[in-house]
Amino acid sequence: MxxxxxxxxxxxxxxxxxxxxxxxxxxxxxxxxxxxxxxxxxxxxxxxxxxxxxxxxxxxxxxxxxxxxxxxxxxxxxxxxxxxxxxxxxxxxxxxxxxxxxxxxxxxxxxxxxxxxxxxxxxxxxxxxxxxxxxxxxxxxxxxxxxxxxxxxxxxxxxxxxxxxxxxxxxxxxxxxxxxxxxxxxxxxxxxxxxxxxxxxxxxxxxxxxxxxxxxxxxxxxxxxxxxxxAPRWPVRGNAYSAAVCAERHAIVIGAGLAGAAVSERLALRGWRIDLIERRTLPAVHVPGSYAGVFHPHVSRDDCILSRAARNGFLYAAKRWSALQRTGHALSWAKCGLLQLASDSRQERRMRETAAAAAYPGHYARYVVRAEAEALAGCRLRAGGWWFAEGGWMHPLSLIAAQLAAASAYGAGSRFMQHLDTAVHALARVDARWQALAADGSVIATAPVIVLANSNDVARLATIAQPLRSIRGQVTYLPAQQVQAPRVAVSGSGYVLPAVDGVVVTGSTYDFDDADPALQESGHAANLLRLAQLLPDAHTPLHASMLDGAVGFRCASPDHMPVVGALPDVHAAHERRAELSGAHLAQLPRRAGLYCVSALGSRGLVWAALAGEMIASLIEGEPLPAESDLAGAMDPGRFVLRQARSGML
Ligand SMILES: Cc1cc2nc3c(=O)[nH]c(=O)nc-3n(C[C@H](O)[C@H](O)[C@H](O)COP(=O)(O)OP(=O)(O)OC[C@H]3O[C@@H](n4cnc5c(N)ncnc54)[C@H](O)[C@@H]3O)c2cc1C
Ligand SMILES: C[S@@+](CC[C@H](N)C(=O)[O-])C[C@H]1O[C@@H](n2cnc3c(N)ncnc32)[C@H](O)[C@@H]1O
Known part of the structure; x- marks a missing residue:
């Protein structure tokens, strides 16, 4: 609208x-x-x-x-x-x-x-x-x-x-x-x-x-x-969304990535005690040249659910990050602006039409022709496209470190406990509390609420009735003196960032059914090709075999929307499948105290802050920061409900 x-x-x-x-x-x-x-x-x-x-x-x-x-x-x-x-x-x-x-x-x-x-x-x-x-x-x-x-x-x-x-x-x-x-x-x-x-x-x-x-x-x-x-004079069902009273305000959060850090910070702000469990040993601060990602709005002709939700997420994230910085938490990022280039003249025309119809505020999104895009980027480009003046890049590790520092600053000492180098092997429900168990069966932590923010591993610990997909991705680091980098972030078939700390980050690959955590020469070669499609002058004398980079694994849901909210009780839903065939998400049975933020796909930076605020609001019964159709499109129960509706459960 x-x-x-x-x-x-x-x-x-x-x-x-x-x-x-x-x-x-x-x-x-x-x-x-x-x-x-x-x-x-x-x-x-x-x-x-x-x-x-x-x-x-x-x-x-x-x-x-x-x-x-x-x-x-x-x-x-x-x-x-x-x-x-x-x-x-x-x-x-x-x-x-x-x-x-x-x-x-x-x-x-x-x-x-x-x-x-x-x-x-x-x-x-x-x-x-x-x-x-x-x-x-x-x-x-x-x-x-x-x-x-x-x-x-x-x-x-x-x-x-x-x-x-x-x-x-x-x-x-x-x-x-x-x-x-x-x-x-x-x-x-x-x-x-x-x-x-x-x-x-x-x-x-x-x-x-x-x-x-x-x-x-x-x-x-x-x-x-x-x-x-x-004061209705007739019986009413009552507002199910009343301020939830959780006598013990204590949660376990599994995973200290973008999702888990955001959830921990949002709950800690509200006075919750947190046990954050992460299987890796986190680097305390970002390492120069380490992987950086881009953040920007998503726009579409029909302002589809993804565009609306990403707008909500993008605007909320940018505000949260600035607030973290104002409170003294250093972030390594830049709102340098991002150009999203059209792939061909047809797409350029569609972008122009969408821009004219949507009339977004210019600093949110506007269409620029190639000459203007080149002036913004300071280098030759293949096409015009969207200019997101408030988009940019972020070193996710700096964001995670800032959020964890903020979370521990809200509560004194033991209220925010980090269990690093500790993998959760299984969950158990004992006396209306959740236990996070290590491989040897020992209890790492116990609390009435647990939030799964462990990306692809969510599906091993709880059922959402649909497999999540792990997609390998590799980025390439180019020495800044070897390539003419743009002044702003540029995306299209891939992305390339301005030089930061002597490194130009470009990427990234989408490798399905590939669990290799090691850098691949073919990945660097593919990234160099993508780069050439974005910037015609970005030739580097370096061969792919000489390049450095990083590998990660995205987690994607079947409908490409994130999975954020209370987890469904798939077993109970199966038992009640007949009555759920025409049901709404609100009627779906849920697992008490079990929440999830996962499947952030290629947009973790855009989704995580909003997802953290959604989870904290849901748990506390505070107004949701997302419209109900958007929350529904992210609801972990949507897959079970679709199955129930189509008689497949
Ligand atoms: C190459 C590449 C490029 C990308 N580029 C961008 C980009 O430009 N912009 C953008 O927004 N996004 C980008 N992404 C996506 C972004 O990185 C992800 O969306 C984001 O990292 C997801 O965050 P997360 O917290 O859900 O998952 P993760 O970052 O994977 O964090 C999950 C954490 O849970 C821990 N964990 C898992 N299982 C357990 C367990 N059993 N016990 C304890 N801990 C556990 C893991 O160790 C991990 O630290 C890119 C991804 C890749 C791979
Ligand atoms: C009397 S003013 C509100 C004054 C306001 N509460 C304040 O404290 O300043 C009424 C407001 O309702 C808004 N409004 C009118 N029709 C509306 C609609 N259909 N949907 C939403 N807002 C509407 C108007 O734009 C206007 O800002």
Whole structure:
């Protein structure tokens, strides 16, 4: 979906105004005053959040973010504030950063918070954007989408709801009876709601959805406002996604690659005790010249699931990495920009058409003709293509080291335990806890929650009903003085990075059914061929037999999407296969406390940060940072469900 930004305008009184809707953004009497009286006061906040571990507020219509700023400000001032505040807001026409700055100038009390909000403000691209503040104790999840399509895509359990569309007569889709039913799906019994509108359609819609209404004194010129509590007079199934209470917040994470490091960091941030088990001895820091990978968005004509999920992952990862750096964790990476070259003129034309239709913000993705691409790269290229200005390269080992350092810094001493040089041979479930067992049967660690982040080895420890594929890959290191490297990362049939520490990394091979961990001369030769396809002038006098490089093994799922979430109970699903033939993922039996992040394929850098946040959110019952169809496309249960649906289970 293409995002049309809001237009900055004011009415005769100087109140922010939306010409497209013919209504103002807030009461002419005072925006902050309305936010405090109607939305916070109407939900009895801050009183109702006192002492909560996690508190979730859902808002329709983010606008200039005044309600968010008022809520955040109240949270800061409240000694009884919840440990973690989630604010999830839906906005179809977000303001650009400059327009927000002009608007925020008017509310001096929030100047500091508003500046932080604008610093974190995402590009105006469709989907969910998760922003963290206050050392991640305040999290804003923005859904840039139409409310009608966005609500079914949210996975959360709201404690309070702010209904803040424009007036129902100018903006009926923000108040429809159907919308109220969707809100009810995201509520729990006792969830409160507040809005400035007392229109009949709002009252009847809320009542029909199960909310009990109460009129209270309105703000400013408005005589009345509406408060409501979700209290259906009929039996309801209840919101299954309520804040999970795990009495013992302790997890085992198996594998200290990109996935395991991200999961460990996200759980440790939330105060979890972690036992991280890794069969290798990790190098503490990155070695110059070691393998580097690229990160960049994925774009497609139809903005397919992969493109949407990769956008979510790419934007979240870049923010997380910058945050790690700001907190003093060194990373070896560069947002130097990445060119993804077209393979031929037909593909160039398709890229151009896609770029025109999607109208992405220029710094997210734009099409460049060959001459411009060459100017960006500083060398001759074969074609034009996508320019991802915020893409680049990363040494994964530096990222892993930074995340593990952050994880151990969150908790004191023994709260983050690394078991290196230790392989998990099997899992056992004893007294509602998981045990990670070594080959001699000894228990390495035991905890109520276990996260499998051990790539291809996941399938040996647990069943997901489909084999994962191991794909060998080899990269080649070229001495920088032997090849004219581009100034930016360049990809296409392969990739090549700018020179870093005297080395140009280029690659990589895709070797199926090849488990050889040693460098192969044929792999280097294939990489040199790929390089020549990207950069016509990149001749190196070195023969493949003289080159150095690295070998790794990717893990891919049959549908090429990652595998992230709670593992299915395949045995129980088999027993209940008849009733599951028309079921949804939510109905699939799961193995208690068993989660997985695997099959990151060739995009580990793009997936891992989001996957870590998804797992931590799932375990804690916090709002999911990905839309539900994207989470479904990554769900480890999808294979079993497909089998059940097609009668193959
Ligand atoms: C040649 C090549 C080039 C690539 N280029 C890029 C790129 O440019 N950009 C990009 O984003 N991605 C790239 N990738 C993919 C990326 O490297 C992977 O997606 C990523 O490493 C996957 O991370 P992971 O944590 O899931 O798995 P891994 O990195 O494989 O980590 C899994 C860890 O689990 C440990 N483990 C396994 N079994 C056990 C056990 N039983 N007990 C204890 N520990 C265990 C392993 O030792 C390992 O450390 C490339 C991959 C290859 C091979
Ligand atoms: C009254 S303003 C919200 C003010 C905001 N809560 C604040 O604190 O600044 C209403 C908002 O709803 C948004 N909106 C209108 N129709 C929408 C729709 N169909 N889906 C999502 N957002 C919509 C508008 O763009 C506008 O920003």
């Amino acid at each position: 293409r995002i049309d930004p809001a237009e900055l305008a004011f009415d005769a009184n100087g109140t922010p105004f939306a010409p497209a809707y013919g209504d103002v953004y807030h009461s002419a009497d005072s925006g902050p005053g309305q936010a405090r009286h109607v939305f916070l006061g109407g939900n009895d906040l801050p009183r109702r959040w006192a002492g909560a571990r996690v508190y979730t507020i859902l808002e329709t219509g983010f606008g200039l973010g005044l309600n968010f700023l008022a809520t955040w400000s109240e949270w800061r001032d409240d000694p009884q504030r919840p440990q973690r505040l989630h604010f999830v807001s839906i906005e179809k026409h977000p303001f650009g950063r400059d327009a927000l700055a002009a608007l925020h100038d008017r509310y001096v009390a929030y100047a500091g918070l508003a500046a932080q909000l604008r610093d974190a403000w995402p590009p105006l691209t469709a989907g969910l954007h998760r922003l963290h503040f206050e050392h991640e104790r305040v999290t804003l999840t923005l859904a840039f989408a139409d409310v009608t399509s966005a609500l079914p895509q949210l996975t959360l359990c709201a404690d309070a709801i702010y209904l803040d569309g424009f007036a129902p007569r100018c903006n009926p889709e923000m108040w429809s009876p159907q919308l109220m039913k969707r809100l009810a799906r995201l509520a729990r019994v006792g969830t409160t709601l507040a809005t400035y509108s007392t229109a009949g359609v709002v009252r009847s819609g809320l009542e029909a959805a199960g909310f009990a209404l109460e009129k209270r004194r309105g703000f400013g010129a408005k005589r009345e406002m509406l408060c409501a509590t979700y």
